[in-house]
Amino acid sequence: DTHYEWSETDILSHGFSGLSLHRQDSLTQRPLASLKRTGSKGSAYSLRSMRKEMPKPTTQIERPPTIPDAGFGTLEIKLAYENATSSLAVTVLRARGLIGMDMTGLSDPFCRLEVLPREGSYSNRLRTKTVHKTKNPEFNETLHFFGITESDLAVKSLEIVLFDDDRYGCDEMGSATVALRECAKSPAQLRLALSGSSGAEPTGPRILLALCYSTKRRALVVTICRGADLPPQDSNGYSDPFVKLHLDPDPYHKKHKTSIKWRNLNPVWNEEFLFETRPTELSRQNLTLTVWDKDYGKPNDFLGSLVLGASSKGRRLKHWMDCIKFPDHRHESWHSLTDTQHL
Incomplete structure (x- = not known):
């Protein structure tokens, strides 16, 4: 684990100004213009626009149906219903732009999935593996819900909640809900905007x-x-x-x-x-x-x-x-x- 230190003078005088939960590496920033030598020896440099070097537009790649992005990031999933086995296959593909939860601005996300509403007190929650130290996790994991009837597809929904994995407690990072009727006729691939409330008070003990x-x-x-x-x-x-x-x-x-x-x-x-x-x-x-x-x-x-x-x-x-x-x-x-x- 990276060790961080701050001077007492900085903390008390400048309000911990050097501390940030989000890090930006200046070395990765690309210049918008380059310098070109003009004139005779000793003359000044002039700016040369890089617009001429911009790549040509490429063919638009078809993407899954998109809901407008929110501040909590997006999640891409696939839904497929198998009538013969009364099962729903949910493939959690990837998430993008998740909120940072630790000192480095990164997270250890995993997804918890549940079909709602529940049948009595029975809970059918499933979860993915944890992907460590990232805001753009690649899950590529398929989970199966059994006992889902065709009539369920019309009235039930799938809730997906992302958590940051931590041995001291898992913090919620965002959630999305999708109606199961999306996959009633054919498999569906969706990109969902995650929502949440970072200021929400905790519940439970x-x-x-x-x-x-x-x-x-x-x-x-x-x-x-x-x-x-x-x-x-x-x-x-x-x-x-x-x-x-x-x-x-x-x-x-x-x-x-x-x-x-x-x-x-x-x-x-x-x-x-x-x-x-x-x-x-x-x-x-x-x-x-x-x-x-x-x-x-x-x-x-x-x-x-x-x-x-x-x-x-x-x-x-x-x-x-x-x-x-x-x-x-x-x-x-x-x-x-x-x-x-x-x-």
């Missing part, structure tokens, strides 16, 4: 967290605000949640813990904790939170975790970098909890 780097206290101030929709672990249908948090690496080896909120799935803490550190160190550190259900006489039940740092992605990365880029300001954001336990 989640935690509201506030970060602030205090230049006066020379510390990261972490406020555990509240939790929502935590999973019940006790026989009474509730949990007794509390949060553990630590910074890693931390030369002071500080570990903090909130109070316990009894019989509560939507706890409110509003408790503040300090970690002594520098802005330059924050670019190499991770903040780890784990949420637990308090039990007596047996081990506490794990409810979820959250990791924020420069190696995070999406919403978590933005929250962490905003804290570094804009010190002495409170930065508050909801984050989904993952079921991966971090020590």
